[in-house]
Amino acid sequence: MEHEGKNNMNGMEMEKGKRESGSRKGVELTMRVLALVLTMAAATVLGVAKQTKVVSIKLIPTLPPLDITTTAKASYLSAFVYNISANAIACGYTAISIAILMISRGRRSKKLLMVVLLGDLVMVALLFSGTGAASAIGLMGLQGNKHVMWKKVCGVFGKFCHRAASSLPLTLLAAVVFMFLVVLDAIKLP
Numbered sequence: 001m002e003h004e005g006k007n008n009m010n011g012m013e014m015e016k017g018k019r020e021s022g023s024r025k026g027v028e029l030t031m032r033v034l035a036l037v038l039t040m041a042a043a044t045v046l047g048v049a050k051q052t053k054v055v056s057i058k059l060i061p062t063l064p065p066l067d068i069t070t071t072a073k074a075s076y077l078s079a080f081v082y083n084i085s086a087n088a089i090a091c092g093y094t095a096i097s098i099a100i101l102m103i104s105r106g107r108r109s110k111k112l113l114m115v116v117l118l119g120d121l122v123m124v125a126l127l128f129s130g131t132g133a134a135s136a137i138g139l140m141g142l143q144g145n146k147h148v149m150w151k152k153v154c155g156v157f158g159k160f161c162h163r164a165a166s167s168l169p170l171t172l173l174a175a176v177v178f179m180f181l182v183v184l185d186a187i188k189l190p
Helices: 003-046 079-103 110-144 158-188
Strands: 050-057 066-073
Touching: 003 079, 003 110, 003 158, 050 158, 079 110, 079 158, 110 158
Parallel strands: none
Antiparallel strands: 050 066
8 A cells, every 4th residue: 555655656756747847848948949039130130230321531621521432231340240150150059959859859868968058058158259249349339449549430320330239139148048058958967
């Protein structure tokens, strides 16, 4: 009799463990989809950021100013290209990791979990570095640099600067989501 009670309890505990595991998988899937959306949005917003303006340049004080059409694009700055690339890589990795985790639903090995954990760690580093690089250049465009005589460009290209600035929090949020995924992956390993 006592033996039957233990078996029932173990069965109930196993069912509870399966529910907890299922809810954890749901949280992980939700986090991965969120990371996918954030990285895709950040890459798209910064990738399509472009503004063309007519700028008056006075070369000689006695002559009238010369009007020149100038364009600001994210592809003109290597830090922005790096941020776009980092987001695109993270987006692709996230799509692949979602597919792998969906295919290997019930039979996840420790090797697979370790590979996903390492991939998530790389994405954290990649996204934080892309955010840092783009933020540094964005700050330079916003404030300029008197020491090297770089002028502020966000006064002229305000729309472009706002688009570039709006992609940075998206990338930062995606990096934080990947940090949470690393924690979830680490919890699953033992």
